[in-house]
Amino acid sequence: MTVHNPLPHEKSGIFRMLEDRLLRTADALVVHGEAAREDLLRRLGRRTPPVHVVPHGLAPLRQPAPAGGEDYRRLGLSPAQRHVLLFGNLRGYKGLDVLLEAWSSVxxxxxxxxxxxxxxxxxxxQGISGRLAASLAGTGDEAVGIRAMLESRASRDRIVLLEGFQSDEDIDALIRVSELSVFPYRRLxxxxxxxxxxxxMGCPVLVSRVGALPDLAIDDTWIxxxxxxDELARRLVEKLRAPDALADAGYLQLRAVSGYDWSxxxxxxxxxxxxxx
Structure with missing residues (x-):
């Protein structure tokens, strides 16, 4: 069994208990990093099956994907402005509050x-079943707080908020138009x-030092x-003030993850x- 989240993001005790029982039936467990392996061993204790570290696979391009005019039109963004991107499910553990605090300085x-x-x-x-699932997982109140935090800042802090499920085409366009992407997770x-x-896709990633995120970084200056x-703000300003280095960073990013291809x-x-x- 592959365990993407050795430590669940949700709070429901019964889900965790049932998952623990399931994981202990495996002949082997696969996780995506050494930190995940240690967390799983602590979680399951003496009855933990053998745990193997296999990095998360990806499909690296041969060169960074350039943005086109259609990308900006699709997203409603201006090509005259540069963009920093955070995308994915919007959850508290992903450090949105840290990013917003840093962004005030940037x-x-x-x-x-x-x-x-x-x-x-x-x-x-998404409906009654969705609300019930959110209630059981303890994510409903979190979502209300995050939405309020984002909406109160977006209009005055030069933040573009695209809330909701994003299509593959939109995500690819977002990545292409962005100078860099940021993943300031509090925990992972x-x-x-x-x-x-x-x-x-050759979009440099600025990550926090948690879980296996540092495995993706070009070097320590991207962690x-x-x-x-404060450190996040300094690094963002440092990277964005060097556009020529950022252009080269796309190639360095692809080189950093070349060993994680699906083959x-x-x-x-x-x-x-x-x-x-």
Whole structure:
């Protein structure tokens, strides 16, 4: 079994208890990083099946994907402005509050950059079943707070808020028009699929030092301390003030994740399955 989140993001005890029982039935468990392996061993204790680390796979391009005029028209964004992107499900553990605090400093120093936040809130707006699931998982109240925080800041802080499910085409367009993407998670045990997707398209990722996120970074200057808004602001300004270096960073980003292509990940899984057999 592959365990994407060794430590659940939700609070429901019964779900965790049932999942623990399921995980202990496996012949082997796969996680996406060493931190995730340690978390799973602590979580399941002495009855933990063997845990193997296999990185999250991705599909890296040969060169960074350039933005086109159609991308800006599709998204309703201006090509005259530069963009920083955060996308994915909008949850509290992803450090949205840290990013907004940092962004206040960034926008005061750089007047040609906007922050784009795109994704879905887990507030149960999809109907009765969705609201029930959000209530059980404890995400409904969180979603209300995040929406209020974002809406109060968007109009005055040069923030473009694209709330809701984003199509694959829109996500790809967002990545192409962005100078860099930022994932300032407060906590994470495994890996971020969204960060992997951005990195695979040659969009440099600025990440916090949690879980397996640092595995995607070009170097240490693309990693910040979790929860440190001041450091995040300094790094954002530093990167955005060097547009020529940012252009080169796209190629460096692809090189940093070249070993995580799906062919390599498939071979690692195949070797594991053969050992189990």
């Amino acid at each position: 926008r005061s120093e750089l007047d040609d950059v906007a922050l784009v936040i795109a994704g879905r809130l887990w507030g149960g707006r 045990s495994g890996q971020s699929g969204a960060a992997c997707r951005a990195a695979a 910040v301390r979790s929860g440190d808004a 390599t990940i498939a071979r690692v899984h195949l070797d594991l399955y053969r050992r189990l057999a």
